[in-house]
Amino acid sequence: MATLPVDDRQITGQFGPHLSSMTGTRLSTSLEPERLVKTHCCFCGQQCGIQLKVLGNEVIGFEPWEEFPFNRGMLCPKGVKRYLQGSHPDRLLTALRRDPASSAGFSPIPYDQAIAHTAAEIARLQSAHGSGAVGVLGGASLTTEKTYLLGKFARVCLKTPFIDYNGRLCMVSAGAGNKKAFGVDRVTSPWADMIGSGVIWVAGSNVAECSPITTNYLWQAREQGAKIIIQDPRLTPIARTCDLYLPVKPGRDAALFAGVLQIMIERGWVNEAFINDHTVGFDQVAGYCREWTLERTADVTGVPRRSLMQAAEWWGTAASSFMLHARGIEHHSNGVQNTLGAINLVLATGRIGQPHSGYGTIVGQANGQGGREHGQKCDQLPGWRDISNPEHRQYIASVWDVPEPEIPGPGVDAYEMFRKIDTGEIRGLIAICFNPKVSLPDNTFVTRCLDKLEFFVAIDFFLNDTARHADIVLPGSLQEEDEGTVTQVEGRIIKINKAVECPGEARQDWRIIQDIARALDRPKGFTFETPKEIFEELRVASRGGVADYSGVTYEKIEREMGVFWPCYSHDPRTGEPIADHPGTPRLFEPGSYNPIAKGSGPFYFPDGRARFNLADYRAPIDDASEEYPVFLTTGRVVSQFLSGTQTRRIGPLVKQYPEPRIELHPRLAEKLGIADGEWATAQTRRGTITLRAQVVTTIRPDTIFIPYHWAGKKSVNQLTVAAQDPISKIPQYKVCGCRLRKADGPPDYDGQLEAQQ
Amino acid sequence: MAKPGHLHFFIDPSRCIGCQACVQACSECDTHRGESMIHLDFIDRASSIQTVPVVCMHCDQPTCAEVCPADAIKRAADGVVQSALQPRCIACGNCVSACPFGVPEVYEDRKIMMKCDMCYDRTSIGRKPMCATVCPSQALFYGTGDEIERLRPHSAPINRFQFGQQTITTRVFVMTPKGLAGLTPHLDVTAAMDDDAPARPLTLKMADPFDEVELA
Numbered sequence: 001m002a003t004l005p006v007d008d009r010q011i012t013g014q015f016g017p018h019l020s021s022m023t024g025t026r027l028s029t030s031l032e033p034e035r036l037v038k039t040h041c042c043f044c045g046q047q048c049g050i051q052l053k054v055l056g057n058e059v060i061g062f063e064p065w066e067e068f069p070f071n072r073g074m075l076c077p078k079g080v081k082r083y084l085q086g087s088h089p090d091r092l093l094t095a096l097r098r099d100p101a102s103s104a105g106f107s108p109i110p111y112d113q114a115i116a117h118t119a120a121e122i123a124r125l126q127s128a129h130g131s132g133a134v135g136v137l138g139g140a141s142l143t144t145e146k147t148y149l150l151g152k153f154a155r156v157c158l159k160t161p162f163i164d165y166n167g168r169l170c171m172v173s174a175g176a177g178n179k180k181a182f183g184v185d186r187v188t189s190p191w192a193d194m195i196g197s198g199v200i201w202v203a204g205s206n207v208a209e210c211s212p213i214t215t216n217y218l219w220q221a222r223e224q225g226a227k228i229i230i231q232d233p234r235l236t237p238i239a240r241t242c243d244l245y246l247p248v249k250p251g252r253d254a255a256l257f258a259g260v261l262q263i264m265i266e267r268g269w270v271n272e273a274f275i276n277d278h279t280v281g282f283d284q285v286a287g288y289c290r291e292w293t294l295e296r297t298a299d300v301t302g303v304p305r306r307s308l309m310q311a312a313e314w315w316g317t318a319a320s321s322f323m324l325h326a327r328g329i330e331h332h333s334n335g336v337q338n339t340l341g342a343i344n345l346v347l348a349t350g351r352i353g354q355p356h357s358g359y360g361t362i363v364g365q366a367n368g369q370g371g372r373e374h375g376q377k378c379d380q381l382p383g384w385r386d387i388s389n390p391e392h393r394q395y396i397a398s399v400w401d402v403p404e405p406e407i408p409g410p411g412v413d414a415y416e417m418f419r420k421i422d423t424g425e426i427r428g429l430i431a432i433c434f435n436p437k438v439s440l441p442d443n444t445f446v447t448r449c450l451d452k453l454e455f456f457v458a459i460d461f462f463l464n465d466t467a468r469h470a471d472i473v474l475p476g477s478l479q480e481e482d483e484g485t486v487t488q489v490e491g492r493i494i495k496i497n498k499a500v501e502c503p504g505e506a507r508q509d510w511r512i513i514q515d516i517a518r519a520l521d522r523p524k525g526f527t528f529e530t531p532k533e534i535f536e537e538l539r540v541a542s543r544g545g546v547a548d549y550s551g552v553t554y555e556k557i558e559r560e561m562g563v564f565w566p567c568y569s570h571d572p573r574t575g576e577p578i579a580d581h582p583g584t585p586r587l588f589e590p591g592s593y594n595p596i597a598k599g600s601g602p603f604y605f606p607d608g609r610a611r612f613n614l615a616d617y618r619a620p621i622d623d624a625s626e627e628y629p630v631f632l633t634t635g636r637v638v639s640q641f642l643s644g645t646q647t648r649r650i651g652p653l654v655k656q657y658p659e660p661r662i663e664l665h666p667r668l669a670e671k672l673g674i675a676d677g678e679w680a681t682a683q684t685r686r687g688t689i690t691l692r693a694q695v696v697t698t699i700r701p702d703t704i705f706i707p708y709h710w711a712g713k714k715s716v717n718q719l720t721v722a723a724q725d726p727i728s729k730i731p732q733y734k735v736c737g738c739r740l741r742k743a744d745g746p747p748d749y750d751g752q753l754e755a756q757q
Numbered sequence: 758m759a760k761p762g763h764l765h766f767f768i769d770p771s772r773c774i775g776c777q778a779c780v781q782a783c784s785e786c787d788t789h790r791g792e793s794m795i796h797l798d799f800i801d802r803a804s805s806i807q808t809v810p811v812v813c814m815h816c817d818q819p820t821c822a823e824v825c826p827a828d829a830i831k832r833a834a835d836g837v838v839q840s841a842l843q844p845r846c847i848a849c850g851n852c853v854s855a856c857p858f859g860v861p862e863v864y865e866d867r868k869i870m871m872k873c874d875m876c877y878d879r880t881s882i883g884r885k886p887m888c889a890t891v892c893p894s895q896a897l898f899y900g901t902g903d904e905i906e907r908l909r910p911h912s913a914p915i916n917r918f919q920f921g922q923q924t925i926t927t928r929v930f931v932m933t934p935k936g937l938a939g940l941t942p943h944l945d946v947t948a949a950m951d952d953d954a955p956a957r958p959l960t961l962k963m964a965d966p967f968d969e970v971e972l973a
Contacts, residue, residue: 022784022790022791027790027791028790029787029788029790061785062785064887064890064891066885066890073885073890073891074778074890074891074892074893074895075778075782075891075893076776076778076891076893077776077777077778077780077781079778079891080778080781080782080785080891081781208774208775208776208893208894209774209776212774212776212778212893212894213893215772215774215893215894216893216894216895219772219894219895220895220908223908223909223910223911224910235806235966236806237773237774237775237776237806237808238774240805240806240807241771241772245966247966247967247970302969302970304969624973626973629972629973630973638774638775638776638777639777652781652784653781656777656781665967666803667972668972671972676803694802695803696802696803696804696806697803697804697805697965697967698805698806699967700967700970701967701970701972702970702971702972702973
């Protein structure tokens with residue numbers, strides 16, 4: 001049983017999170033690095049180029065990499081201090097087994113013994129309950145090579161349909177929307193295209209904190225004439241200096257997009273020629289938008305009419321434009337509809353596939369793009385192929401050299417996997433790069449499910465909050481201890497380079513996965529010697545798929561500082577080999593060819609046309625109500641990342657923003673009698689949390705904000721609702737009904753836990 | 758080696774997003790590792806998200822040096838005002854009190870004043886200072902006058918500041934709205950602290966974006 005072996009605080013005492021600090025070699029001003037390794041940051045989807053200073057087997061600092069074209073040396077505070085995750089006191093240096101007799105709950109065991117035990121337990125569960133009794137959870141911070149291998153491992157070695165990944169919490173609404181509208185799921189344009197654009201609309205993205213490097217692109221575009229429109233319930237640092245701020249009520253984005261499109265239609269601010277020649281479905285969408293009068297839109301969205309009119313005019317009459325969005329509109333039970341609403345605004349203007357005109361979602365994780373393309377999603381095979389499509393299955397079966405019927409069918413999304421754990425259908429779990437006990441909504445339920453697992457093996461470099469429930473922990477690798485590729489926010493495939501070796505018994509994640517396959521006596525297809533070998537197979541597997549990497553090589557990535565997919569090894573028109581395909585920085589250019597449309601148009605459908613999709617507004621599930629009158633919304637702060645497994649262990653980043661706070665407007669604070677800095681208790685139908693209040697005028701007075709990077713009693717996901725979008729299955733993190741009051745006193749952890757714990 | 762004369766430091770607070778990349782990067786410097794010399798503060802977090810980064814402005818006539826009883830603060834020929842010299846500084850704090858921009862700090866444990874020296878180890882060999890290199894918003898910018906003119910057509914650099922009776926000119930420029938630069942030859946830094954502040958040549962007003970939001 002995967003309950004906590006001992007009290008949580010005893011585990012914390014041994015395994016952290018403790019803070020790393022600049023000491024020893026990392027404080028010395030006289031030590032020179034032996035080498036600089038050009039690589040990328042380990043955190044968000046911007047994937048800034050960075051040089052790591054290496055001395056011996058330690059990363060001792062960083063040096064900006066000013067030649068890398070995306071960030072040209074720029075970094076956020078996480079990038080600056082990311083090197084402090086190495087040589088960390090909490091680093092797992094051996095395999096562990098749960099051991100209630102040990103004061104810390106775990107005891108070290110030899111790596112080979114841990115692998116043998118893992119394989120024996122998987123075999124036991126599968127022989128007793130079938131292949132599907134074991135599930136796999138992956139993550140979008142893994143390299144593309146690892147995500148490919150993990151998908152193959154689940155289908156070929158474990159023969160389980162149950163694999164999904166933490167991108168389910170990030171990119172899936174955008175991905176589903178993009179596939180429905182364009183037939184392909186990628187940002188359309190490199191960020192440099194923004195400079196010279198006429199208007200840039202950023203919907204639901206706290207750019208300054210979640211994708212800081214994009215800030216300079218926005219500011220520079222603004223210097224050169226772009227109007228910046230920001231749609232957000234909070235007046236974020238980007239919103240402060242924008243040209244038009246749309247203070248949307250949480251969860252009302254589809255209504256806002258429909259209302260603005262209606263104004264554009266009424267005023268004739270749509271591109272009829274483009275709509276006629278390159279799209280289908282406009283009439284149905286226009287019919288729906290007629291319901292969204294200015295009055296109704298303003299009423300539902302909370303955005304003043306004059307602001308809606310201004311947005312429609314700027315967007316409708318611009319010569320060039322960018323539409324960017326992120327989790328603010330995607331983290332909803334209506335997330336796909338919100339995405340489609342934004343896309344409809346783009347298609348109505350025809351401004352796509354041109355210099356200075358583009359569209360895209362700003363991905364949150366390092367490999368938010370690549371990690372969603374090559375088979376760790378429950379319904380997907382490599383190259384963005386569909387696991388239910390017979391031709392796609394046949395091709396991948398041929399690459400993997402397995403009979404097609406042996407590849408399982410589609411599994412279920414990550415949250416549904418927990419429901420299957422709850423019902424006993426899934427009894428064993430392998431998790432890597434995913435910390436669902438912190439990151440999934442209603443995480444009290446998630447914890448209960450973890451407790452039910454008969455066998456749980458976690459692969460990680462630190463003992464994350466979820467791994468505390470594990471039977472076996474296998475010591476994996478930090479990003480700087482391995483090489484491979486990731487695909488960053490623009491669709492640019494880049495190369496992660498190894499700076500140091502894994503310490504102790506820790507080893508590279510792909511070796512661990514292959515070791516399990518070998519121990520299960522199913523080594524076929526899992527005998528790669530290097531990440532490059534995995535990538536070479538991935539190139540073949542992706543060939544002919546929508547996300548075609550076949551023309552990409554490690555050498556080409558390094559030479560060109562990134563390659564944009566699709567990049568073909570064979571001409572999709574003729575099938576003839578191409579020596580050096582340049583990649584595709586900009587999608588949908590007029591006259592462009594893709595293997596789906598086959599020349600009939602720029603979009604990835606057989607007729608080459610983009611799709612308008614009905615993007616209907618639905619009120620959020622568990623919306624604010626008489627009983628729970630305040631909107632709760634959640635998100636990031638700039639100095640932390642995801643569930644904090646890494647950033648809550650980096651001293652200077654913790655110091656910057658030590659603990660979560662409840663952000664609320666002075667009008668709400670006054671009404672409730674809560675002063676700045678006082679303890680306040682927020683409560684939803686699922687849980688309560690007591691944190692210090694931060695009273696600021698930069699948030700809607702009917703809304704509170706809590707960042708989500710912390711665990712246990714400080715985790716806002718105790719409160720969030722597990723309502724999911726019916727198509728993408730993304731959880732509705734960005735809104736639920738909540739009540740707030742002045743706390744009775746400090747929470748019980750106050751004075752007992754350090755800020756990051 | 759000296760800082761190349763055609764390269765200048767520009768601060769544009771309107772771009773600042775308060776992310777502290779500059780603060781974190783400054784503490785990586787090989788001359789003061791573990792300590793940041795940059796001041797980054799909210800103006801008034803309760804009412805705005807606005808932050809302002811302040812580096813040493815490198816005054817043409819540095820007040821800090823003028824008031825130093827130990828002659829520990831030197832201005833190099835290229836105009837960069839250095840941190841206090843180790844054997845001379847007596848950590849008296851005169852410079853801290855005198856600097857109109859509030860830049861120097863005395864480190865009591867080491868009995869020395871330290872401040873931003875515009876990454877002299879980098880700028881003196883033609884490289885950019887660390888903070889301006891990493892700054893994601895480029896609120897901190899290091900480059901030529903031509904570059905800033907081309908990249909920031911709506912702003913003008915100002916390096917003349919008024920503090921009461923004292924006029925100060927600096928090596929570091931602050932970007933101001935172009936309209937403002939034409940209206941005033943300097944930035945009156947202390948005007949906002951006066952009880953009866955003089956009318957400002959340019960006032961930016963922002964309506965409360967949430968004034969129509971009703972509470973349940």
